Amino acid sequence: MAYSDKVRATYQQQLQELQDKGIFKIERYIHSVQDAEIEVEFPPGAPLKRVINICANNYLGLSSHPEVVAAAHEGLDARGYGMSSVRFICGTQDIHKELEKRMTEFLGTEDTILFPSCMDANAGVFEAILGEEDVMISDRLVHASLIDGIRLCKAMTDSFKHSDMKHLEEKLILHSDKRNKLVITDGVYSMDGDTAPLDKMVELCEKYDAMILVDDSHSSGFIGKTGRGTHEKCGVVGKIDIITTTFGKGLGGASGGCVSGRKELVELCRQKARPYLFSNTIAPPVVAGVLNVLEILSATTERRDKLERNAGWWRKNLTEAGFILQPGDTPIVPVMLFNAKLSQDFARDLFAEGVYAIGFFFPVVPQGKARIRTQISAAHDMHHLEKALAAFIKVGKKYDILGKTKNEIMVMYGN
Amino acid sequence: MKDEIREVVLEYVINEYMEDQDDEITYDTALISGGYVDSFSMVSLKRFLETKYKISLPDNRATPEAFDTVDKITELVIEFLGYKE
Numbered sequence: 001m002a003y004s005d006k007v008r009a010t011y012q013q014q015l016q017e018l019q020d021k022g023i024f025k026i027e028r029y030i031h032s033v034q035d036a037e038i039e040v041e042f043p044p045g046a047p048l049k050r051v052i053n054i055c056a057n058n059y060l061g062l063s064s065h066p067e068v069v070a071a072a073h074e075g076l077d078a079r080g081y082g083m084s085s086v087r088f089i090c091g092t093q094d095i096h097k098e099l100e101k102r103m104t105e106f107l108g109t110e111d112t113i114l115f116p117s118c119m120d121a122n123a124g125v126f127e128a129i130l131g132e133e134d135v136m137i138s139d140r141l142v143h144a145s146l147i148d149g150i151r152l153c154k155a156m157t158d159s160f161k162h163s164d165m166k167h168l169e170e171k172l173i174l175h176s177d178k179r180n181k182l183v184i185t186d187g188v189y190s191m192d193g194d195t196a197p198l199d200k201m202v203e204l205c206e207k208y209d210a211m212i213l214v215d216d217s218h219s220s221g222f223i224g225k226t227g228r229g230t231h232e233k234c235g236v237v238g239k240i241d242i243i244t245t246t247f248g249k250g251l252g253g254a255s256g257g258c259v260s261g262r263k264e265l266v267e268l269c270r271q272k273a274r275p276y277l278f279s280n281t282i283a284p285p286v287v288a289g290v291l292n293v294l295e296i297l298s299a300t301t302e303r304r305d306k307l308e309r310n311a312g313w314w315r316k317n318l319t320e321a322g323f324i325l326q327p328g329d330t331p332i333v334p335v336m337l338f339n340a341k342l343s344q345d346f347a348r349d350l351f352a353e354g355v356y357a358i359g360f361f362f363p364v365v366p367q368g369k370a371r372i373r374t375q376i377s378a379a380h381d382m383h384h385l386e387k388a389l390a391a392f393i394k395v396g397k398k399y400d401i402l403g404k405t406k407n408e409i410m411v412m413y414g415n
Numbered sequence: 416m417k418d419e420i421r422e423v424v425l426e427y428v429i430n431e432y433m434e435d436q437d438d439e440i441t442y443d444t445a446l447i448s449g450g451y452v453d454s455f456s457m458v459s460l461k462r463f464l465e466t467k468y469k470i471s472l473p474d475n476r477a478t479p480e481a482f483d484t485v486d487k488i489t490e491l492v493i494e495f496l497g498y499k500e
Contacts, residue, residue: 150455156458157458159455162434174459174462
């Protein structure tokens with residue numbers, strides 16, 4: 001045994017440091033399906049509390065939709081529980097190919113490859129398609145999984161200020177001598193809820209002969225008139241070279257992800273992307289569930305329309321109540337509190353009022369920009385939103401922040 | 416010469432990396448270890464210096480430590496300008 005007391009002490013110290021910094025993460029145990037209302041055990045051992053959930057990525061409310069659950073059951077019966085193999089040995093079923101085809105049609109791309117998660121898609125895609133002669137130019141606020149993927153790739157790295165097109169253009173000029181250039185962005189940014197200006201980015205990419213990759217995990221299924229994603233909203237369907245996205249949020253909420261885009265790039269991922277080559281792909285019941293999700297979304301825009309109405313109502317009413325929100329028009333609505341402790345106290349009090357939300361603070365968001373990130377769902381009915389709003393207003397009054405400016409809040413609570 | 420380079424580098428760093436107007440940086444502000452410049456962005460600083468001063472900075476000298484303050488960057492540029500002359 002090499003796990004001596006000395007070794008153990010070093011890890012205990014690391015954990016203690018996380019506790020001391022106030023960034024030790026704890027889980028709340030949910031005893032129900034994922035939905036607009038959930039049964040939560042928190043703290044551990046406490047009696048179950050029924051609360052309204054406004055912090056899930058369950059944008060379309062499909063995580064426990066009866067049709068999706070039934071389709072997953074059928075998939076389980078027809079194709080089994082797992083494949084016990086990676087894709088290229090004996091881990092590819094007809095339904096995996098069917099899902100790849102359906103995603104290609106849904107996103108309006110040339111081809112698609114499934115990954116165990118979007119984290120894996122982002123970890124594998126860059127190394128598979130770029131080399132030392134190339135450059136990756138990423139927005140400074142892209143998701144952590146993109147940053148990890150970029151780190152694994154030998155191509156040169158650079159970044160541009162968040163959604164700053166002038167800065168991006170400077171970088172494209174600076175790197176004009178590189179063989180292939182890839183601009184990297186999120187479609188919708190998960191912490192701020194803002195949308196990347198894909199129309200302008202595509203224009204720049206065309207001007208400077210660069211490719212573009214968009215992680216549309218917080219968009220697929222509901223952003224754009226028919227929910228295809230940020231590229232539909234920005235009018236650039238067919239012009240995004242690579243879209244990475246997840247099935248773990250709007251598209252059913254279970255697991256899995258994909259890379260969808262130019263067929264040569266997708267094929268290179270199939271040949272070279274390590275998370276694809278060395279890990280089982282998505283399990284059959286989940287594949288069957290996602291296929292059903294795509295059927296639901298292709299038949300009607302009812303759910304994304306309801307989500308849009310819900311999010312608009314929520315944003316409008318929080319603003320009128322006097323909260324400061326990050327600007328945007330997506331279902332991610334961050335309520336700005338600026339102070340880290342205030343964000344934690346606020347979330348705790350919301351929970352006591354029957355509303356489950358999480359306070360985010362540095363290092364997850366920049367220093368002095370602590371917030372409650374609220375995420376609206378098509379599963380929310382008006383009574384959920386009204387109750388959640390009443391709770392926000394009650395707690396907002398308690399801390400005397402309604403109608404206050406950023407500076408006034410920071411004077412009261414610090415940054 | 417040194418003062419001129421310091422000014423050019425400081426101006427570039429402010430324009431390139433500063434997002435929050437409240438932050439002030441000076442010649443000895445820790446840029447990388449202080450969290451102002453991420454490792455992905457160091458490359459553009461290196462490329463800027465190489466283009467501006469027509470020098471070539473080898474990767475083993477363009478380290479996070481050597482790029483950590485405007486003064487250190489200035490010293491590095493002067494050293495390589497010296498080699499060139």
